[in-house]
Amino acid sequence: MTEPSLKHPSLNIVIACGGTGGHLFPGIAVAQELKKRGHRVTLLISQKKVDAQASKNYGDLDFRTIEAIAMPKIPSLSLLGFGVRLYKAIRFSRHLLDEVEADVVIGMGGFTSFPPVYAAHRKGIRTYVHDSNALPGKANRMTAKCCTNVLLGIEEARHYFNPAKCIVTGTPVRQEMVARKDKNEARAELNLPQDRRVALVMGGSQGARNLNSLVIEAARQCADLCDFLIITGSADFARVSQLTADMPHVHVIEFCSAMAAAYAAADVVISRSGASSLTELAHMGKAALLVPYPFAADDHQAHNARVFAAHGAARMMRENTLTPDDIAAFLNEVLKDSSLLASMNECALRLDMPDAVSRIANVIEHTDHAASHD
Known part of the structure; x- marks a missing residue:
């Protein structure tokens, strides 16, 4: 039996986690855990709308806003304004x-993290940055230079940082994902058939139009194979709904507030390969066809997908070579071979x-394990 851990003194902790859901939700999960521990x-x-909307659901947490500062390309006329901001x-x-009276600052990634981490570093406060991608972004690589430790979502990112500073922690999933749902209950909740295979399609909030079009054509070929649950995003909902109006095996929703149910209901997933999506696929143990967002910074989604x-x-x-036939062939292969599907689920x-x-x-609590500042 392990020794009970000693009670740690209460700390004042700042978590910078804005800009995207991939930074925000892990930050909220960490905040909830630390608050539970008495910090x-x-x-x-x-100041983005996505942050304001999400934060409304967590009234027990203390949120402050900071101007998100994305670094412009170099050289650029925007550099002067960037420097001022x-x-x-x-x-x-x-x-x-x-x-x-901050004791610790942790940035969950992106340029929102750099100002508070840098300010804390200059004050001699302990600092951390978390990176969830296989290929870290420029902002995190810059922020890491000011950090006591770098916390990694996956081991593959270690060689982009000072390896001695790195600790592999994984990436937290949002609270609703922690407990896995029953498949039958999830399908009932989402009005999906109990007796058919289901492919979940999530193109992400940006650039989903082309992927959705390819999936729709593949779905026409796969009417006898499986049902499809397509989460379109607001920009493509009307178009996809219209194109699939004559396809009863295709279920279209604009936004899914019950993602734990969506994953549980699915047998296989077609998805982008952002870090938060992959963290959830791993946690839920779901085989996937990954189609990296082609315009992601430094093509980092492709690096993530290659790891999986x-x-x-x-x-x-x-995406630039993907065809509806490719998607249909993948679905036929994995959904008709239960041992392959089970193996991919297990690997996830x-x-x-x-x-x-x-x-x-x-x-954050165990200061004795932290490396010293550069």
Whole structure:
């Protein structure tokens, strides 16, 4: 039996996690865990609508907004304005750190993380950045230079940072995903048939139109094979609904507020390969066809997809060469071979780190395990 852990002194912790759901939801999960452990947590989010909407669901947490500063391309006429906004964001962060008497700052990734982490580093406060991708972005690589430790979603990212600073923690899933749902209950909740295979399609919030079109054509070929649940996003909902009006085996929703049910209902998933989506696929143990978003920064989604493909959890196909026949062939292969499907599901589960949120909280609490600043 393990020794009970000693009670840690209460810390004042700032978590910078705005800009995208992939940064926000893991940050919220970490905040909830730290608050449960008796620490005081302040979350810094961007002024984007997505952050404002999501934060409304967590009234027990203390949210503050900071201007999200995406670095322009170099050379660029926008650099001067960027420099001014960055200076203001760092100054704002410095005042906030004083106000909350911060002991620790953790950035969950992206340029929203840099100003508070840099300000904390200059004050001698312990700092961390979390990166969930196989290929870290430029912002995180820059932020990491100011950090006590770098927390990694997957091992493959280690060589982009100082390896001695890196700790593999995994990426937290949002609270609703922690407990897996029963498949039959999930299908009843989503009005999906109990006696058919189901393919879940999530093209992501950006650039889903072409992928949705390819899936619709594949679905025409697969009417006897499976049902499709397509989450379109708001921009493509009307078009996809119209194109599939004569296809009763295709179920179209604009936005899914019950993603745990959607994963549980699915036998296989067709998805982009953003870090948060892959974290959820691993946690739910779902075989997938991954189609990286072709315009992602540094093509990082392709790097993510290759990791899952190399582990046998997914197949990766590039959108510019992908055809409806390719999608139909993949679905026929995995849905007609139960041993292959089970193997891919198992490989996905092996990539899961279900205790990621505890690992991150433990690093923050255990100051003796932290490396020193550069």
